[in-house]
Amino acid sequence: MKIILASFIILLSIFTVQGQESLSAGGSTASPSIDPDGKVTFQLEAPDAARVLVTGDFIPDGIDNRQPVPMVRGEEGIWSHTTGPLESELYYYNFIVDGVRITDPGNVYQMRDVASVMNYFIVDGGPGSKGHYYSANNIPRGSVSKVWYDSPALGFNRRMSVYTPPGYESDGRSYPVFYLLHGAGGDEEAWLSLGRASYILDNLIAEGSAVPMIVVMTNGNPGRQAAPGETAEGLYRPGARGGAPGRSTMEESFPDVIRFVERTYRTLPGKENRAIAGLSMGGGHSYRISMSYPDLFDYVGLFSAASQISPREDSTPEQIEAIESYKSKLAVQFSDPPRLYYIACGDTDFLYPAFDQLTSYFDEMGYPHVKVESDGGHTWRNWRIYLTDFARRVFKSDPNPA
Amino acid sequence: MKIILASFIILLSIFTVQGQESLSAGGSTASPSIDPDGKVTFQLEAPDAARVLVTGDFIPDGIDNRQPVPMVRGEEGIWSHTTGPLESELYYYNFIVDGVRITDPGNVYQMRDVASVMNYFIVDGGPGSKGHYYSANNIPRGSVSKVWYDSPALGFNRRMSVYTPPGYESDGRSYPVFYLLHGAGGDEEAWLSLGRASYILDNLIAEGSAVPMIVVMTNGNPGRQAAPGETAEGLYRPGARGGAPGRSTMEESFPDVIRFVERTYRTLPGKENRAIAGLSMGGGHSYRISMSYPDLFDYVGLFSAASQISPREDSTPEQIEAIESYKSKLAVQFSDPPRLYYIACGDTDFLYPAFDQLTSYFDEMGYPHVKVESDGGHTWRNWRIYLTDFARRVFKSDPNPA
Numbered sequence: 001m002k003i004i005l006a007s008f009i010i011l012l013s014i015f016t017v018q019g020q021e022s023l024s025a026g027g028s029t030a031s032p033s034i035d036p037d038g039k040v041t042f043q044l045e046a047p048d049a050a051r052v053l054v055t056g057d058f059i060p061d062g063i064d065n066r067q068p069v070p071m072v073r074g075e076e077g078i079w080s081h082t083t084g085p086l087e088s089e090l091y092y093y094n095f096i097v098d099g100v101r102i103t104d105p106g107n108v109y110q111m112r113d114v115a116s117v118m119n120y121f122i123v124d125g126g127p128g129s130k131g132h133y134y135s136a137n138n139i140p141r142g143s144v145s146k147v148w149y150d151s152p153a154l155g156f157n158r159r160m161s162v163y164t165p166p167g168y169e170s171d172g173r174s175y176p177v178f179y180l181l182h183g184a185g186g187d188e189e190a191w192l193s194l195g196r197a198s199y200i201l202d203n204l205i206a207e208g209s210a211v212p213m214i215v216v217m218t219n220g221n222p223g224r225q226a227a228p229g230e231t232a233e234g235l236y237r238p239g240a241r242g243g244a245p246g247r248s249t250m251e252e253s254f255p256d257v258i259r260f261v262e263r264t265y266r267t268l269p270g271k272e273n274r275a276i277a278g279l280s281m282g283g284g285h286s287y288r289i290s291m292s293y294p295d296l297f298d299y300v301g302l303f304s305a306a307s308q309i310s311p312r313e314d315s316t317p318e319q320i321e322a323i324e325s326y327k328s329k330l331a332v333q334f335s336d337p338p339r340l341y342y343i344a345c346g347d348t349d350f351l352y353p354a355f356d357q358l359t360s361y362f363d364e365m366g367y368p369h370v371k372v373e374s375d376g377g378h379t380w381r382n383w384r385i386y387l388t389d390f391a392r393r394v395f396k397s398d399p400n401p402a
Numbered sequence: 403m404k405i406i407l408a409s410f411i412i413l414l415s416i417f418t419v420q421g422q423e424s425l426s427a428g429g430s431t432a433s434p435s436i437d438p439d440g441k442v443t444f445q446l447e448a449p450d451a452a453r454v455l456v457t458g459d460f461i462p463d464g465i466d467n468r469q470p471v472p473m474v475r476g477e478e479g480i481w482s483h484t485t486g487p488l489e490s491e492l493y494y495y496n497f498i499v500d501g502v503r504i505t506d507p508g509n510v511y512q513m514r515d516v517a518s519v520m521n522y523f524i525v526d527g528g529p530g531s532k533g534h535y536y537s538a539n540n541i542p543r544g545s546v547s548k549v550w551y552d553s554p555a556l557g558f559n560r561r562m563s564v565y566t567p568p569g570y571e572s573d574g575r576s577y578p579v580f581y582l583l584h585g586a587g588g589d590e591e592a593w594l595s596l597g598r599a600s601y602i603l604d605n606l607i608a609e610g611s612a613v614p615m616i617v618v619m620t621n622g623n624p625g626r627q628a629a630p631g632e633t634a635e636g637l638y639r640p641g642a643r644g645g646a647p648g649r650s651t652m653e654e655s656f657p658d659v660i661r662f663v664e665r666t667y668r669t670l671p672g673k674e675n676r677a678i679a680g681l682s683m684g685g686g687h688s689y690r691i692s693m694s695y696p697d698l699f700d701y702v703g704l705f706s707a708a709s710q711i712s713p714r715e716d717s718t719p720e721q722i723e724a725i726e727s728y729k730s731k732l733a734v735q736f737s738d739p740p741r742l743y744y745i746a747c748g749d750t751d752f753l754y755p756a757f758d759q760l761t762s763y764f765d766e767m768g769y770p771h772v773k774v775e776s777d778g779g780h781t782w783r784n785w786r787i788y789l790t791d792f793a794r795r796v797f798k799s800d801p802n803p804a
Contacts, residue, residue: 030639048501050450099450102504108519108630109637112510121637138634141559145547147571157543169549169666228510232540235511235523237432264571 029078031106032093038085038123042093043106047077049097054081056093056118057381068096088125089381090134090196092118111193113380114185115238132203133388134196139206140166144198146188146230149260153253154246158219159226160257161188163198164265165205165212174266176395177214178299179257180387181250181278181285185240187227188219191387194380200388211395213275216261220282222246222253250285251292258296272339275394277301279383280351284308290338291329299394301342302358303386304349304378310357334367340399344372344386351378370400431480433508434495440487440525444495445508449479451499456483458495458520459783470498490527491783492536492598494520513595515782516587517640534605535790536598541608542568546600548590548632551662555655556648560621561628562659563590565600566667567607567614576668578797579616580701581659582789583652583680583687587642589629590621593789596782602790613797615677618663622684624648624655652687653694660698674741677796679703681785682753686710689760692740693731701796703744704760705788706751706780712759736769742801746774746788753780772802 031043042054055068071079092111094101103110107119124131145162165175180197182190191197197215204210221242225231228238246253258274261267276297278286283305290300309327311320343362345355359371372389376382393399433445444456457470473481494513496503505512509521526533547564567577582599584592593599599617606612623644627633630640648655660676663669678699680688685707692702711729713722745764747757761773774791778784795801 044502046500046502048452050452050500097502097504098448098452098500100446100448100499100504101507102499102502103519105503105519106639107637108514108517108640110512110519115510117505117507117510117512124636135636136628136632136634141550141561143547143549145545145549147545147547148543148568149571159543166550169551169662226538230538232538234526234537235509237508238510260571 029106041082043080052079053096058091086123088129088131090122151256153248161217163215174268175214176273178275181282183280191217210391271298275299279303294333298339301390309361341369346376346382348377431508443484445482454481455498460493488525490531490533492524553658555650563619565617576670577616578675580677583684585682591629593619612793673700677701681705696735700741703792711763743771748778748784750779
């Protein structure tokens, strides 16, 4: 067979080394390159450009504050910029060429956040560091599926992403299920791409710090069936609002999700084998779903959550009524408290007031919870940290590992 | 629950309409727009750019020949170009801004071919037209999984993509399996993204022209475990060569794939329930795998295949020996011929000579086969057509539908 392989390679190289189709050459300059000390060099071949900048969250107060860094034109029109040493982390960036914000043609690794496409790279500081948890490593790997399920409450088939732990295909074992919900503008792909959920789970399970589990990532927009491009709505431009209102809400329709998952996958039964967490809008969903079905979840996580507990000066009577209903439901939920109620937020997050009000209310009512206040704002960087922390705690009788 | 939803929307809009994280604004101009008559308008806001072009396979003899079309600068620095009416099809394109080839920041829909990232759009001419088969439609949808399996022959875990037909999760039925292989420079994601395999299968199954089936898309680079970015090799720049040689070949290791699939999924047994096809290098794999295991596949497809049957003037004795072994194996395979042996190629494909030699040899030997000669070259446009045609024929007692 060695001979056959060799003859095939020769055949290919005679016809040209062309690959699949390889329509275009891609960027001719590989970018970025990462030094062992964490210095990152971006490069772009652009001899005819007048001005090239790089922007990204590797810049302190970076993309948010739009402080792009000018790149320097070098020999033969190759522009470059080298950062100082960066800590172990996943970073986003874009180039700006003569005023146009672009992705790096030398880097095929990209993520979409709502309507923005950004390149990313990972500085991996080795085992135990953030960049390592977000990387593909040489360990057993779980599978990821995009699955369609029927939602009678919403009136159509919908798409979810499902992570099954390494070995699921052959071990015959049953697993606990963690429902992980995205924010406004997101979809069932957000936690997998921007949140690196499957890599984080693989790494935590491999090091033995998380219980092997199934992770279900739903689409939190009740008026939509699936991520942009995956429905008969066509290749529309994604927006922060998730389409028209649905026939019912995520809260009302969530039993459709659980019913499908527990019928389709090998799952362990009972409250102690279900967790739910979400970010921003998905934190609000997790808040209201877990209180609406107090017997379903023993582990609840709110990450930078839209979790209302206090009326505002301009609240309508209906809004005040809704908040009162939350309080009654929380009272029922905490009559037999979940093993873990985890509430996390960054100190510069625009939802910090909601976090502060909710944790104060929980303190006042004596509802046991874990309060995590981190640096930073409403960012995936924080949500990956919260996921890594939360996933270590769930499905354990002591959900507060040191 | 309506009240809760309303109060949540108000809450969000008070804090800003910010979504998940929404680091950057994305392109401010939505692009492209498609008229009902198939005219497509590209737009890019670039007031400071000196020259903007668009290139793509919507241009006759487009990207291959590098004949980009200048875009016209309009009001407020918005550059645009409108095509003539385009036929129902999926098209790729890039912009070139002051000499830098970029993706369209107004379009989040992208595909990667080896190291090139391109935008795409679909002109959908309605049911029965190519663009429609490549689109997500309002029909039952199959699931797509990225699954890790053990390959003892290659010495590591490897990743494959698996399409299961609509209803697979709940119907308890068993299905035939179609193994679909990519070309050099590709990986287990190529047929799903560039080849639109899951959309094509969904549409063919929904219209009743293809049998519901499982489609398994392997990684054809025996020295690699998975697609770029999905292994401990890190975020490397993809190349046309698929890494180092493996411990054995795709041919020798293929039983590992079949063993895993038939143990893990509900599959129908026997030769009549297995098909194999591939493009370019994957066509060569399909050629040699099917001849090496003549009892395994009743349906074989070679798409623009690297399928050697004739020695060249400079062939080494080893290569001549390999070709002789192909002839012996084909003789065994055709002693009980597959129900369908499908050989397709475009008339300007650089592998056309291999197609011509193989079909001539089959004619000479009286080996039954279906010969499909199309327009065009070594392109995904052709491979999508061949897949659509081939998938309609497999697992049928008469694999030659009108």
